Structures are given as structure tokens and as C-alpha cells.
Amino acid sequence: xxxxxxxxxxxxxxxxxxxxxxxxxxxxxxxxxxxxxxxxxxxxxxxxxxxxxxxxxxxxxxxxxxxxxxxxxxxxxxxxxxxxxxxxxxxxxxxxxxxxxxxxxxxxxxxxxxxxxxxxxxxxxxxxxxxxxxxxxxxxxxxxxxxxxxxxxxxxxxxxxxxxxxxxxxxxxxxxxxxxxxxxxxxxxxxxxxxxxxxxxxxxxxxxxxxxxxxxxxxxxxxxxxxxxxxxxxxxxxxxxxxxxxxxxxxxxxxxxxxxxxxxxxxxxxxxxxxxxxxxxxxxxxxxxxxxxxxxxxxxxxxxxxxxxxxxxxxxxxxxxxxxxxxxxxxxxxxxxxxxxxxxxxxxxxxxxxxxxxxxxxxxxxxxxxxxxxxxxxxxxxxxxxxxxxxxxxxxxxxxxxxxxxxxxxxxxxxxxxxxxxxxxxxxxxxxxxxxxxxxxxxxxxxxxxxxxxxxxxxxxxxxxxxxxxxxxxxxxxx
Amino acid sequence: xxxxxxxxxxxxxxxxxxxxxxxxxxxxxxxxxxxxxxxxxxxxxxxxxxxxxxxxxxxxxxxxxxxxxxxxxxxxxxxxxxxxxxxxxxxxxxxxxxxxxxxxxxxxxxxxxxxxxxxxxxxxxxxxxxxxxxxxxxxxxxxxxxxxxxxxxxxxxxxxxxxxxxxxxxxxxxxxxxxxxxxxxxxxxxxxxxxxxxxxxxxxxxxxxxxxxxxxxxxxxxxxxxxxxxxxxxxxxxxxxxxxxxxxxxxxxxxxxxxxxxxxxxxxxxxxxxxxxxxxxxxxxxxxxxxxxxxxxxxxxxxxxxxxxxxxxxxxxxxxxxxxxxxxxxxxxxxxxxxxxxxxxxxxxxxxxxxxxxxxxxxxxxxxxxxxxxxxxxxxxxxxxxxxxxxxxxxxxxxxxxxxxxxxxxxxxxxxxxxxxxxxxxxxxxxxxxxxxxxxxxxxxxxxxxxxxxxxxxxxxxxxxxxxxxxxxxxxxxxxxxxxxx
Numbered sequence: 001x002x003x004x005x006x007x008x009x010x011x012x013x014x015x016x017x018x019x020x021x022x023x024x025x026x027x028x029x030x031x032x033x034x035x036x037x038x039x040x041x042x043x044x045x046x047x048x049x050x051x052x053x054x055x056x057x058x059x060x061x062x063x064x065x066x067x068x069x070x071x072x073x074x075x076x077x078x079x080x081x082x083x084x085x086x087x088x089x090x091x092x093x094x095x096x097x098x099x100x101x102x103x104x105x106x107x108x109x110x111x112x113x114x115x116x117x118x119x120x121x122x123x124x125x126x127x128x129x130x131x132x133x134x135x136x137x138x139x140x141x142x143x144x145x146x147x148x149x150x151x152x153x154x155x156x157x158x159x160x161x162x163x164x165x166x167x168x169x170x171x172x173x174x175x176x177x178x179x180x181x182x183x184x185x186x187x188x189x190x191x192x193x194x195x196x197x198x199x200x201x202x203x204x205x206x207x208x209x210x211x212x213x214x215x216x217x218x219x220x221x222x223x224x225x226x227x228x229x230x231x232x233x234x235x236x237x238x239x240x241x242x243x244x245x246x247x248x249x250x251x252x253x254x255x256x257x258x259x260x261x262x263x264x265x266x267x268x269x270x271x272x273x274x275x276x277x278x279x280x281x282x283x284x285x286x287x288x289x290x291x292x293x294x295x296x297x298x299x300x301x302x303x304x305x306x307x308x309x310x311x312x313x314x315x316x317x318x319x320x321x322x323x324x325x326x327x328x329x330x331x332x333x334x335x336x337x338x339x340x341x342x343x344x345x346x347x348x349x350x351x352x353x354x355x356x357x358x359x360x361x362x363x364x365x366x367x368x369x370x371x372x373x374x375x376x377x378x379x380x381x382x383x384x385x386x387x388x389x390x391x392x393x394x395x396x397x398x399x400x401x402x403x404x405x406x407x408x409x410x411x412x413x414x415x416x417x418x419x420x421x422x423x424x425x426x427x428x429x430x431x432x433x434x435x436x437x438x439x440x441x442x443x444x445x446x447x448x449x450x451x452x453x454x455x456x457x458x459x460x461x462x463x464x465x466x467x468x469x470x471x472x473x474x475x476x477x478x479x
Numbered sequence: 480x481x482x483x484x485x486x487x488x489x490x491x492x493x494x495x496x497x498x499x500x501x502x503x504x505x506x507x508x509x510x511x512x513x514x515x516x517x518x519x520x521x522x523x524x525x526x527x528x529x530x531x532x533x534x535x536x537x538x539x540x541x542x543x544x545x546x547x548x549x550x551x552x553x554x555x556x557x558x559x560x561x562x563x564x565x566x567x568x569x570x571x572x573x574x575x576x577x578x579x580x581x582x583x584x585x586x587x588x589x590x591x592x593x594x595x596x597x598x599x600x601x602x603x604x605x606x607x608x609x610x611x612x613x614x615x616x617x618x619x620x621x622x623x624x625x626x627x628x629x630x631x632x633x634x635x636x637x638x639x640x641x642x643x644x645x646x647x648x649x650x651x652x653x654x655x656x657x658x659x660x661x662x663x664x665x666x667x668x669x670x671x672x673x674x675x676x677x678x679x680x681x682x683x684x685x686x687x688x689x690x691x692x693x694x695x696x697x698x699x700x701x702x703x704x705x706x707x708x709x710x711x712x713x714x715x716x717x718x719x720x721x722x723x724x725x726x727x728x729x730x731x732x733x734x735x736x737x738x739x740x741x742x743x744x745x746x747x748x749x750x751x752x753x754x755x756x757x758x759x760x761x762x763x764x765x766x767x768x769x770x771x772x773x774x775x776x777x778x779x780x781x782x783x784x785x786x787x788x789x790x791x792x793x794x795x796x797x798x799x800x801x802x803x804x805x806x807x808x809x810x811x812x813x814x815x816x817x818x819x820x821x822x823x824x825x826x827x828x829x830x831x832x833x834x835x836x837x838x839x840x841x842x843x844x845x846x847x848x849x850x851x852x853x854x855x856x857x858x859x860x861x862x863x864x865x866x867x868x869x870x871x872x873x874x875x876x877x878x879x880x881x882x883x884x885x886x887x888x889x890x891x892x893x894x895x896x897x898x899x900x901x902x903x904x905x906x907x908x909x910x911x912x913x914x915x916x917x918x919x920x921x922x923x924x925x926x927x928x929x930x931x932x933x934x935x936x937x938x939x940x941x942x943x944x945x946x947x948x949x950x951x952x953x954x955x956x957x958x959x960x961x962x963x964x965x
Binding site for chain 1: 567575683805839
């Protein structure tokens with residue numbers, strides 16, 4: 001009998017507020033260590049936290065986006081433990097009264113089916129600093145720039161039954177938080193980090209013992225870590241062993257995981273309401289204002305793409321699933337005047353190139369406007385699709401807009417029939433044997449053999465001959 | 480000059496009877512002369528004080544004085560003061576130079592106050608006798624073999640001996656009022672949230688409140704006027720308008736209703752203590768107040784509830800002292816755990832460790848409901864008791880402390896009996912109410928105090944009551960022999 005996999009996720013989503021959750025320090029990446037850390041972030045004696053209302057607003061907006069109950073008096077608690085990158089000796093987080101209560105997110109499975117993943121809750125909390133274990137001569141450096149960065153931790157019910165569903169959920173969550181503008185969604189900067197809870201059981205059995213694999217920072221690592229853990233659990237159980245409840249660490253480079261600590265070693269965090277902070281009030285007026293300003297959600301966007309651009313279900317899914325992609329696609333469509341071409345280019349050439357160079361679409365060297373111009377030139381016959389790829393490469397390399405590139409490189413399609421006619425005449429005159437051979441062939445063979453002349457013409461024109469026109473001319477002249 | 484109240488000194492400065500420099504030098508000299516015996520200061524900031532005094536003299540000459548311009552004030556060493564050691568009475572912070580200044584200190588400085596120095600205190604404000612200070616116990620100026628009370632014992636003693644004309648204190652369970660009573664001074668714990676906690680090193684965040692300690696209610700009113708107000712850096716600081724406390728002193732107390740909680744006069748109470756407070760209430764009756772009996776049935780649970788809540792919060796608040804970023808760090812740590820264990824074992828004294836242990840226990844999984852949650856429920860009952868009483872009365876009165884100053888070392892090994900020193904004051908902190916202690920006579924040459932408890936944000940009213948009493952009596956003007964002119 002096969003095993004049933006049960007997966008629940010905890011996702012840390014970094015909010016893109018201007019300042020930290022409890023201090024006025026700026027959020028920044030790449031700053032010199034400890035230059036974005038105020039007295040509050042350092043946990044200086046006598047300092048006190050003040051809640052960043054913008055972070056609360058963004059958390060509530062997320063709650064509304066997933067149809068969750070919003071707690072009107074959410075409470076911050078202290079989670080007490082010692083760690084050098086935790087300056088106060090406690091993390092300020094939420095436990096009993098999180099700002100976002102139960103909600104749900106619908107995901108599309110590969111077979112086209114839909115599935116609802118229930119959200120248990122989402123709470124606001126501050127991030128810790130970073131321990132730097134290198135370059136300090138056997139000591140550990142502490143960088144508190146990240147300390148106090150606002151996060152929402154989204155906790156799902158154990159509703160996913162394989163790694164693909166978990167990834168689909170994670171991508172959907174990414175789409176939601178970027179669409180509503182609460183998170184930059186840059187995985188490489190740790191904007192989203194996943195903890196996966198995995199257990200297996202025989203169908204019909206109660207839930208098995210779960211393990212938690214922490215701090216996965218890409219969809220791919222998450223998928224691979226889940227698969228690895230499922231295999232491990234199956235091996236253990238089928239060998240007659242039992243699963244130990246533990247926290248595990250996955251190493252993406254070696255594709256291995258190890259136990260970090262077992263349940264017995266778990267801290268008693270001694271949660272209690274933070275006496276320095278009052279309950280966070282969210283009023284009806286706050287919620288009304290948030291609802292009124294709610295940006296377009298991925299599902300709504302997908303419906304719109306289907307209706308407005310006549311995209312296929314598959315294309316609409318892919319293009320609406322990520323805000324940056326959706327924005328890029330719409331801008332390219334607007335500039336190029338052809339949604340289908342824009343969709344093909346964004347998902348084809350552009351995606352491949354971005355992937356190969358590990359760039360995000362937001363940092364694409366070819367802008368949406370440039371891609372739109374390229375599409376427009378394709379559509380009006382200025383260039384062929386073959387030349388278009390060449391132009392795209394040139395734009396990618398920073399050689400300018402498509403029009404500039406076409407002009408500079410003389411890539412304009414040769415559509416002047418007089419000029420083309422002369423070239424065709426020359427080719428026929430200079431290739432007697434091939435002309436003879438062609439003319440004596442039957443229609444089926446002619447179709448193949450015309451390719452030689454097309455090739456010759458393209459060679460001469462450096463690919464700029466309009467293919468339809470060329471074919472037409474050749475057929476006429478060769479007879 | 481040191482026999483004058485802060486208010487009188489303010490008038491003297493305004494009249495040009497003396498300069499702020501003269502005044503400041505006078506008190507600095509008294510500290511030099513007498514504090515060797517008293518030990519009420521941890522740090523004396525002489526150079527800074529004289530510079531502030533000179534600036535104040537210029538301001539006065541230019542007619543630009545603030546509320547406290549040129550007046551010397553001693554700050555409890557729990558308030559962060561930029562560039563000056565802020566020890567909180569602990570070895571943990573013996574070398575800690577605060578990188579910023581507490582709101583209370585800043586506000587008083589902006590009104591022109593001159594900081595004389597930082598006063599001794601129980602370590603991290605945990606104690607009722609000032610014996611837990613890393614810097615040694617403070618002596619009571621009325622009897623050098625006795626304690627000054629705590630935790631603001633240095634503030635109360637230096638003020639009692641007139642080594643400073645006024646001082647700041649903090650009160651988590653009675654730390655302003657109990658030492659005020661034991662040193663024959665007047666001390667006010669404001670409503671929780673009235674005075675900013677920014678820069679005040681936290682003991683128990685939901686209870687801590689800074690307040691003025693002075694020679695009279697009038698002095699306290701003057702100081703509170705400068706200290707009170709909303710601070711955007713403290714989320715628990717309330718955005719309520721600051722009353723005119725000096726103006727309120729003039730109000731008539733005819734028709735005022737004083738409630739006497741029977742629980743503040745238990746059968747077990749020292750009769751002489753009870754008599755002094757009853758006598759003070761009779762005095763106010765003569766001034767037109769009406770007296771009724773009330774009951775606060777849950778108040779008997781205040782000490783046990785407090786000794787769960789305060790240590791629980793403290794255990795978390797003191798976690799930041801880990802030897803990593805500031806404060807004491809042990810020599811040559813072998814690893815992270817060794818760094819934590821030795822830095823904290825060496826840096827904290829016994830009472831602080833005791834409370835960290837108690838608090839950690841109270842918050843532990845499996846005990847939280849039985850202790851912390853229960854204590855919070857008791858806290859609500861106590862608050863409700865006070866609320867019911869204030870439906871019928873304007874103020875509540877009773878003894879501040881159950882006994883006069885006890886001998887140094889008398890309770891050192893008996894923490895529970897030490898904790899009972901705050902039996903009458905703790906309920907007020909749990910409820911968040913304002914309360915004042917004023918001198919109301921002596922027993923065997925040792926001062927006693929009576930507490931006046933008001934409703935939320937009625938600091939003006941309790942100051943008014945105390946001021947009227949002090950206009951009619953002179954207990955608050957009695958000075959100890961210590962520090963007198965020889």
C-alpha cells in the first residue's frame with residue numbers, strides 16, 4: 001500500500017515597509033553591518049518599541065486578500081530565548097491573537113484541478129539579526145541590520161499532499177503578496193522563507209509524526225527538500241523504524257538534510273503578552289480603507305487576462321501568477337499591440353534568457369516597452385521572426401531600442417519587390433543546373449527543392465528578405 | 480540654602496538671592512561632605528552640573544528661564560543619561576555609559592534643571608531597602624544603622640538629608656513611596672502612562688512609573704509639571720492633557736471625600752503607624768474633608784500577584800544583559816553558553832537572580848496558567864476594587880508602609896518579610912493609579928508616611944490634598960540631625 005504525504009507550510013514574508021516593525025530604522029539590504037540598527041534594534045537598556053502602523057496595515061491587507069478574519073485587537077507577545085543575533089533576548093511576535101485569522105488560498109494543480117489550502121493564521125513578528133561566522137578569527141560577528149525587520153508568518157493547515165502542491169501554494173502566495181504590494185518577493189534576498197512540516201501515513205491512518213525543515217529560500221529547494229524528506233521517512237518506516245519529531249536543516253548545494261534539534265531539546269519560549277505594547281487596534285474604517293485600496297488579486301487578474309487577451313488557460317495562469325511578469329506582459333502588449341505575440345515572447349525567449357542568466361523579470365535588460373516595439377515591428381512586417389530574435393539579442397546586450405538596432409544593423413526586411421526580383425533573377429541565372437533540376441521535378445519535390453533558392457536569397461540579403469514575398473517570386477520565376 | 484524647598488529655591492533664584500552656580504556648589508559641597516557616610520550617590524556629575532548651572536544663570540539673566548531653571552536635581556541611576564554611567568545599581572552595568580538620555584531627564588533638562596548626579600538604588604530597582612545595590616547599601620539619614628527603603632533609597636536619603644533639594648525616582652511596587660515615608664519626604668507615583676518610560680531601564684514594564692520626590696507636595700507638583708506628558712517613543716505613555724498641577728494646589732478641599740480602606744488598617748498593623756495616619760486624616764477632616772470607610776477585598780492578594788507579574792516581566796526584560804553588546808562580559812568565554820552563564824552569574828546579584836528564577840518559572844510551559852494568568856486575573860480584581868471605591872470617594876488614604884525604617888541587614892535573609900514592606904503600595908501599581916506618600920509624624924524618632932491614592936490622572940487632586948495638609952502641619956519640614964550644621 002502506498003504512502004500518503006501530509007504537508008503544512010510556515011512562510012515568512014518580509015514586508016516592504018519603509019522602516020522596521022518597532023523602530024524608525026530603514027530597511028535595507030547590503031548596508032555595512034550594524035549601520036541600519038538603532039538603539040531599539042540593539043536592545044539598549046531603557047529603549048521601547050513602537051508599532052509601525054504601515055506593517056499592521058500591510059498584514060491586514062494580506063488578511064483581506066485571503067478572505068481571513070482580521071483581529072481587531074491583536075496582541076504582541078514575547079518569545080523568550082537567548083541567541084546572539086536576538087538583541088533583547090526575546091522576539092516580539094504574536095501568538096494567541098494574531099492580526100490575521102483563518103483564511104484560504106486556492107491553487108491550480110497541474111492537471112487543471114483546483115485545490116483550497118486553508119490558512120490557519122498569519123501573524124506579525126520581527127526578524128532577528130544575522131550571525132556572521134566567517135572572517136572573525138574564530139569569533140562570531142553579529143550584524144543587527146536585519147533585526148526588527150517586519151515579517152508576517154503565514155501558517156497553513158496540513159492541506160498539501162505532495163511537493164508540487166506545496167510549490168504551487170508557495171507560488172500563489174508569492175503572487176498574492178507581490179500583487180498587493182506588501183512584499184518585494186525577491187527570493188534571493190530572503191524576502192520569502194519557507195519552513196515545511198512533512199509527515200507520511202497510510203491512507204486512513206491518523207497523522208504521522210512530522211518533521212520541520214527550516215529556512216528554505218527558493219521554490220526549487222523547497223520542492224527538493226520535501227521530496228528528500230518524504231523519501232527518508234518512507235525508508236525509515238519501511239525499515240521498521242519510527243520518525244522522530246525534530247527540526248531539520250536542508251543543504252541545497254549538497255541536496256542533503258540533517259537533524260538540527262529534536263523535540264526534547266526544544267526551547268520553552270515562555271510566551272507572554274509584551275507589556276511595552278498595547279493591543280493593536282484595527283477599526284472598521286481601517287478595513288474599509290484597505291478594501292477600497294485593494295490592488296488586483298492574481299485570480300481576478302487571471303480572469304481578466306482570459307477575457308481581455310483571449311489567452312489560453314495555461315498562458316493566463318503563468319502570466320498572471322507573478323505580479324512583475326503580469327505587469328511586464330501588459331506593458332509589452334500595450335506597446336506592441338498583440339497579446340498573443342507578447343505572451344509568446346514573455347514566456348518564450350524572455351523567460352529562457354532570464355532563466356539562463358538568473359535574472360528576475362523586474363531586472364530584465366530588455367524592457368517591456370522594447371519588447372513591445374519589437375512585436376510591433378514583427379507585426380507590421382518590418383522584420384521577420386528570425387531577425388526579431390537577432391534584434392532581441394542586441395537589445396539584451398544593451399545596443400538600444402529595437403528600432404535603433406534595426407536601423408543601425410540594416411535589418412529591415414527587404415519588401416521592395418523590384419530589389420528582390422533582381423536578386424531572384426541573379427540567383428536563377430547563376431544556378432543553371434539547380435534550376436534545371438527544379439523544373440524537371442514534380443510538385444512534391446519542387447516544394448522541397450525551392451528551399452535551396454530561398455537559402456541563396458537569404459544569404460545574399462543577410463536574412464532580410466521577406467519570406468512570403470521571396471517564395472512568391474521564386475515560384476513565379478522558376479515556373 | 481539646603482533647608483529651603485525647591486519652590487523656595489526657585490523664588491530665591493528668580494529674586495537673585497543667589498545664583499544657580501552658588502546653589503549647585505552648595506549641594507555639591509554637601510554631597511562631598513556627607514555622602515561618604517550616606518552612600519546615596521553612585522555618580523556625582525560635578526563638572527556637568529556646574530556647566531548646566533552657569534547656563535542656567537545666563538538664561539535667568541536673559542529672562543529665559545523654564546520651570547526648573549537653575550534648580551539642582553538628583554536622578555535615580557535607572558535613567559539613561561548620555562555620556563554618564565548608568566548603572567541601575569548593578570555590576571552588570573558598572574561600566575555602561577548610556578548612549579542616549581531618558582525622556583524624564585531630557586524634559587527636566589529642557590526646563591533648565593541642573594543634574595547633580597545619579598543616585599543609588601536597589602539593583603535593577605529590585606528591593607525595598609537599598610541593600611541589593613552593587614554599590615553598597617544607602618544609610619537612612621534619620622538613623623545611619625537603618626535602611627532608607629527602596630528601591631529609590633538613594634534618592635530618598637539624599638533628599639532626606641538635603642544633599643539635594645529634589646530627586647527623581649521610579650516606582651514599580653512602592654519604590655518611590657516607601658522610601659519617601661522612611662526618609663520624611665514627599666514622593667509621587669503618577670498614573671501609569673503619565674510619565675514616559677523611554678530611557679528608564681525596565682524592571683517590570685507594566686508597573687514601572689517614574690515620579691518626583693521632593694520636600695513637599697508643592698515641590699512634587701513643580702517637578703511633575705516638567706516630567707509629565709505624552710511621548711511617542713513610549714507606546715504605553717498616554718496622550719492625555721497634562722493638568723496644571725501647581726494651579727491645582729490652590730483648590731479648596733472642603734467637601735472632599737476620603738475613603739479609608741479597612742484593609743489598610745489590619746489588626747496586625749503596628750498601632751503607632753495606624754495612629755499617625757489616622758491623625759493625618761483627622762487633620763484633613765478639620766480642613767473640611769469627609770471620611771468614609773471602604774473595602775478593597777482583593778487587595779490582600781496584591782503581594783502574591785505582584786511577585787508573579789513583576790518577576791515574570793523582569794525575567795524577560797533582563798534577558799538583554801547577555802554580555803554580547805553591552806554590560807558585563809566574563810573574561811575569556813569558552814563558548815556561547817559559557818559567555819551567557821558566567822556574564823550573567825557574575826553581573827547580577829542574588830535578589831535579581833532570585834526574581835529572574837521566579838519569573839522564568841512563572842512563565843514556563845505548564846505553570847503559566849496557574850501563575851501568570853492567575854496573577855493577571857487577580858490584578859483585574861484589584862483594579863475593579865479600586866474602581867468601585869472611586870465611585871464613592873475622591874481619594875483613598877492609609878499608611879504608606881507597615882513599619883518605620885528597619886535595621887540594615889534585618890531582613891536580608893528573609894525575602895518574604897522584605898516583600899511585605901510594600902504591602903500597602905503594590906496594589907496601586909497593579910491598578911495603575913497615582914499615589915503620593917507624605918510625612919505624617921514620627922515613631923521613636925523615625926519618620927512615617929501616609930499615602931494618598933487618587934483616581935486615574937488625578938495627580939492634581941492628590942497633590943492638592945497633600946499640599947493642604949502640609950500647609951496645616953510641619954512634619955515635612957522636620958530635618959534629621961545628620962547633615963545639620965555642626
